[in-house]
Amino acid sequence: MWLSFLTPDLFASAIRMATPLALAAIGGTICERSGVVNIALEGMMLVGAFFGVVVTLATGNVWLGVVAAIVAGVLLSAIHAFASVTLRMDQVVSGTALNILALGLTGFLMEVIYGHPGATNGIAHKIGPVFNFPTGGTGVLATIWSWVDQIVFSYTPIVYVAIIIAIVAQWAMYRTRWGLRLRALGEHPRAADTVGVRVQAGRYVAVLISGALGGLAGANLTLEQVGVFSDNMTSGRGFIALAANIFGRWTPVGSYLASLLFGFAEAIEIRMQSFQQGNQIPVQFFLMLPYVLVVIVLAGFMGRAVGPAAIGKPYEKE
Amino acid sequence: MPVLELREITKVFPGVRANDRVSLVLERGEIVALLGENGAGKSTLMNVVYGLLAPDGGEILVDGKPVRIRTPREAIDLGIGMVHQHFMLVQTLTVTENIIMGHEPSRFGVIDFATARAKVRELSLRYGLKVDPGARVADLSVGMQQRVEILKALYQGARILILDEPTAVLSPQEVGELFGVVRSLVTEGLSVVLITHKLDEVMGAADRVVVMRDGRVVGETTPAKTDQVGLARMMVGRDVVLTVERTPARPGETVLEVRDLVVLDERRLEALKGVGLTVHAGEIVGIAGVDGNGQTQLVEAIVGLKRPQSGSISLRDKDITHAAPRATIHAGVSHVPEDRQRRGLVLEFDLAENLILGDQRDAPYARAGIMRTRVIDEAARKRIGDYDVRTPSIRVLAGNLSGGNQQKLVLAREMGRDPDLLVAAQPTRGLDVGAIEFVHRRILTERDGGKAVLLVSMELEEIMSLSDRILVMYEGRIAAEFAAGEADAERIGFFMTGGSKKDHAPAPQAGTAVAGGGGL
Numbered sequence: 001m002w003l004s005f006l007t008p009d010l011f012a013s014a015i016r017m018a019t020p021l022a023l024a025a026i027g028g029t030i031c032e033r034s035g036v037v038n039i040a041l042e043g044m045m046l047v048g049a050f051f052g053v054v055v056t057l058a059t060g061n062v063w064l065g066v067v068a069a070i071v072a073g074v075l076l077s078a079i080h081a082f083a084s085v086t087l088r089m090d091q092v093v094s095g096t097a098l099n100i101l102a103l104g105l106t107g108f109l110m111e112v113i114y115g116h117p118g119a120t121n122g123i124a125h126k127i128g129p130v131f132n133f134p135t136g137g138t139g140v141l142a143t144i145w146s147w148v149d150q151i152v153f154s155y156t157p158i159v160y161v162a163i164i165i166a167i168v169a170q171w172a173m174y175r176t177r178w179g180l181r182l183r184a185l186g187e188h189p190r191a192a193d194t195v196g197v198r199v200q201a202g203r204y205v206a207v208l209i210s211g212a213l214g215g216l217a218g219a220n221l222t223l224e225q226v227g228v229f230s231d232n233m234t235s236g237r238g239f240i241a242l243a244a245n246i247f248g249r250w251t252p253v254g255s256y257l258a259s260l261l262f263g264f265a266e267a268i269e270i271r272m273q274s275f276q277q278g279n280q281i282p283v284q285f286f287l288m289l290p291y292v293l294v295v296i297v298l299a300g301f302m303g304r305a306v307g308p309a310a311i312g313k314p315y316e317k318e
Numbered sequence: 319m320p321v322l323e324l325r326e327i328t329k330v331f332p333g334v335r336a337n338d339r340v341s342l343v344l345e346r347g348e349i350v351a352l353l354g355e356n357g358a359g360k361s362t363l364m365n366v367v368y369g370l371l372a373p374d375g376g377e378i379l380v381d382g383k384p385v386r387i388r389t390p391r392e393a394i395d396l397g398i399g400m401v402h403q404h405f406m407l408v409q410t411l412t413v414t415e416n417i418i419m420g421h422e423p424s425r426f427g428v429i430d431f432a433t434a435r436a437k438v439r440e441l442s443l444r445y446g447l448k449v450d451p452g453a454r455v456a457d458l459s460v461g462m463q464q465r466v467e468i469l470k471a472l473y474q475g476a477r478i479l480i481l482d483e484p485t486a487v488l489s490p491q492e493v494g495e496l497f498g499v500v501r502s503l504v505t506e507g508l509s510v511v512l513i514t515h516k517l518d519e520v521m522g523a524a525d526r527v528v529v530m531r532d533g534r535v536v537g538e539t540t541p542a543k544t545d546q547v548g549l550a551r552m553m554v555g556r557d558v559v560l561t562v563e564r565t566p567a568r569p570g571e572t573v574l575e576v577r578d579l580v581v582l583d584e585r586r587l588e589a590l591k592g593v594g595l596t597v598h599a600g601e602i603v604g605i606a607g608v609d610g611n612g613q614t615q616l617v618e619a620i621v622g623l624k625r626p627q628s629g630s631i632s633l634r635d636k637d638i639t640h641a642a643p644r645a646t647i648h649a650g651v652s653h654v655p656e657d658r659q660r661r662g663l664v665l666e667f668d669l670a671e672n673l674i675l676g677d678q679r680d681a682p683y684a685r686a687g688i689m690r691t692r693v694i695d696e697a698a699r700k701r702i703g704d705y706d707v708r709t710p711s712i713r714v715l716a717g718n719l720s721g722g723n724q725q726k727l728v729l730a731r732e733m734g735r736d737p738d739l740l741v742a743a744q745p746t747r748g749l750d751v752g753a754i755e756f757v758h759r760r761i762l763t764e765r766d767g768g769k770a771v772l773l774v775s776m777e778l779e780e781i782m783s784l785s786d787r788i789l790v791m792y793e794g795r796i797a798a799e800f801a802a803g804e805a806d807a808e809r810i811g812f813f814m815t816g817g818s819k820k821d822h823a824p825a826p827q828a829g830t831a832v833a834g835g836g837g838l
Contacts, residue, residue: 177422177429180415184408191406194370195420195474196391309409317370 008147010267012154016225017270018256018263019162020045020217020234024241025248025255026162026169027213033173033250034206035186035310039095040080041214042238043102047072048218050106053229054113056123065123066158066219073215074208076102081207085200088314099238107231119230126227127156156224158216162256165213169252182206186308189315199315214238236291243294246305261297265290319382321346321509322367322398322478327376329362336362338533339376344478349500349510351524353517353553355750356721359533360513361403364480368400369393380478394420399471400480405463407470409456414438416455417470441472445502460609461492468499479503480511485519489608490778490811497523515553515750517546518779529553554751562758565766567786567802570599571634573770574620574739579629581615589615591794592629597739602761602771604785606778608814612794613774614656617743620772621653622646633739647676650738654728654745656774658721662728665717669709670698672716673731697734705730706756722753729760740764743774758784778807778814792816 024041031038048069056065076098083094111117131153135146173179181202184192189199217237222229240262247261248254272286322344329337336359344350352360365371367378369387378385380396387393393400407416414434423433438451447465455463464484471479481500485493500510500523512524520527521541529537529552537552544552551557574597583589589612597603607613618624620631622643631639633649641649655661663672674683674694682693698712705726709719716724725745733740742761746754761784765771775781781788788805790798790813798813 175429175431176427177424178427180411180419180422180429183411184419187410188406188408191408191416192419194368194390194400194402194406195470196389196394197420 008150010271011264012150013267013270014260014264015151016155016159016263017266018259019159020220020225020237021241021244021262022162022166022256022259023158023213023217023220024238025244025259026166026252027210027217028242028245029248029250029252029255030169030173030182030206030213031210032245032311033182033186033308034203035189035308035313035315036081036084036203036207037091037095037312038077038080038207038210039092039239039242040076040098040102041210041241042234042236043095043099044073044076044211044214045218045221045234045238045241046099046102046106046232047076048215049222049233050109050120050218050229052215052219053120053123053222054109056223057121060124062123062125062127062223065223066127066216069219069223070212070215073211073213073218075211077207077211077214080211081204084314085203085207088316091312091314103232106229110229110231117231119228122228123223127158127224129154130157130160156220158220158224161216162220166252166256173252183308186310189310193315193317203315217241240290240294243298246307247297249305250307258297262290262293265293320344320379321381322511323379323382324363324367325377325379327363327366327378328374329359329366329371330374335533337366337373340530340533340535342528342535344509344511346509347504347507349504349512349523349525351512351514351520351527352530353514353520353527353549354530355515355553355752356748357750358530358553360530361482362533363530364400364482364511364513367393368398368480391420394474394476397475397477398480399474399476399478401464401467401471401482401484403483403486405467407455407463407466409454411455412451413449413453413455413458413466413469414451416466417451417473421474437473438469441469445469445472445499445506447499460487461489461495464488464492464496465499468503472503476508478509478511480513482513483515484512485514485516487609487776489814490807491815493519517549517553520549521546531555550751556752562762562783564762564784567601567765569601569786570768572596573599573634574772575630575632576616576620577630579616579619579631580627581612581619581624582627583615588627589794590619590626593791593794593796594629595789595796597770597772599738599770600765600768601786602765602773602784604781604788605772605774605791606781606788606810606814607776607791609776611791611814613743613791615794616791617653617656617741617772617774620646620741621651644676647735652732652735652737652740654725654732654740654742656743656747658724658728659717663716663724666715668713668715669702669707669719669727670695670712672727673698673701673734675731677735701730701734702727704734705760722749722756725749725753725757729757733760733764737769739770739772741772741774744776745773746775746777746780754780778810782807782810790814 024045028038028041051072052065052069055068056062080094080098083089084091110120114120133149133153135149173182181192181197184197185199185202193199221233244258244262245255247258269286269289273283320343324340324342326339326341327337328339340363354360362371366373367387369389369392378387385396417438418434423430435451442449447469449462449465455466484496488496504510514520524541527539527541528535531553576593576595579590579593580588581590593616605613615624619626622641622645626639630637633651636649638646638649659665677683683690695712702709702712707723707726707730709723716727719727746757749757761771773781773784786802788800788810789796790810792814
């Protein structure tokens, strides 16, 4: 059983499952580094996933769907930015409100547009893998090649994009002017202000980027993985992404790697479900596993995480 | 032509005229001290110059040209740099990152760190501000961080440097170094505004002094034309006794005895590494030291706010090592905490309520769990009179009092309990000259009344003028002990900065370095 369990496919599945988490987590990292708490990642993923499907169905073009997902995420995050940066609202309250708004909005529009609750119509064609190398044949080499193909070349575009974003964001955070100022904003915004860095503008940009990445994460869920939007389909992934961001110690690459861990848990969960025919363990038990892992990792494994010093504090000039 | 001229600057906050037609002139290559008590409007004025506050009236001229400064960026572009009292440094970033932020050498947004480091090194050499460009700011001492702040201003091209209370956090040696640096900046053609309320700094460092009181300029002079007493009179508006008059102590029996005390800080590192000390009745023992060398943990352990790892604390032979604050109060320990707003008072409570904190369960203030308002108010009125707390009524909230009156309130409560031991941490921090005088006299009165007093202060002056014995703390140990009048600031400062570890002391005749700090 274990041999048929630990297949290359499991690892590929882990990377696929990690992708939406990683995108949202990196968005969370950027947002929180600027000093704004973002627990609305869940909502941003949800509207991205939904509007991706809606626009794809309406236009027949899945790429327009991806763009729509990003725009939807950005718009939702703009509300968060306005509330927490301009109005200096409590950022957790704003984030919670947006999550509820996203859930209600998608559920409501789904019924209005498609006339039935629970799920949208399915899109005709999901986004396919980038590469399509021939596999097959026999022998050791062919087997190895099929593994390589599965683990390296089997993915849809956003999966690769997520890896690129992790690396580029990491580089940008530590090597560019934008990154330096971003890190300062979340630690000591007044210090940044006194040398002429515009605190509020910087925070807006960071929050909007997190919205874009959250939307893209949603697009990956519906347009690449599932092909249909169902009610509350993110089911807590935004919060797992938030945990991945913390576990990754507020760095983009760290967020990606942490997401990979949670993605792996999700891949195992899916695999276990298919193995469970005939035994008595209820399916909910497996569904629970990634979340249990989050709790174990955050509570037990990593020790105390020290986030940006000024996180959650609205900035006010003297 | 002056590099900076302020004409009739006015800044109004709701209910207060923080600056009332303030004018000031700064010439090239000059150090002007802006002297005044807390709340006199010095920092407000400089925040206006630095673009952090918008003035309600008046004019600012830089190099003779009228300018409008709306943001710090505009101030920087005009060559104005400011080192704030609370450093504007990002702790998690490196020295270089902090210095270049806002003016990063970069191409297409990518920072050229090699150039940045080279520039920082060059500036640091030119002005004698030694600092490691790659170090994380969080790992630097306070004095070092201040250098980074000055370098930051220089990097941004400051010709006018505003230093806001720069010595508040420094050891005497660091103060000396700082003023050395300031001198060299001035010879290089910079102009410096030094905001301070310390008279000795003004006398030692400034070319000219502008004195502010209640938002107005009340006088201008030079150190040559006046002395500290004259400056104090201008600053406060009345005669002030600067030196505390004290009689020799007549120590009685041992009240507090601390042995081999080890206390961990919040990072679980040893903040106290085996401290021993005794305080006798009728004696003031002063703890000198740079902030963060274990003084806070020592105080917290004695008053029961922190659990010692090992060692013992006893009060009149009664063990209070593990006593909770409530038990230590009952045992006869009173505590004037270093942060009166966070620990000394409940700012949302009125004066009467604040005055019985800690005694609220006990007679005569409570009976069977019910507060006796009449008794409480009566006691409150009496104490407020005794301690000269200026307030219209005992129903005023503590948060609405001035700092000096808040501190008097804390003293009134803690001393009113008639303790055996008074632990006073930074009792005059942030107070003006008049209030400091009051607090000092009060502490001496307690001593003369036979109380044991443990005084912790960053202000060496205060320690030296009040203490009968002085202990110097360095890195969690007692590094040296001096009798009153035995040591000068320089010798104490030497041990405050870890001097005992080096080969020789500057003047070996006085003072005993206590090896390991254990047995006193």
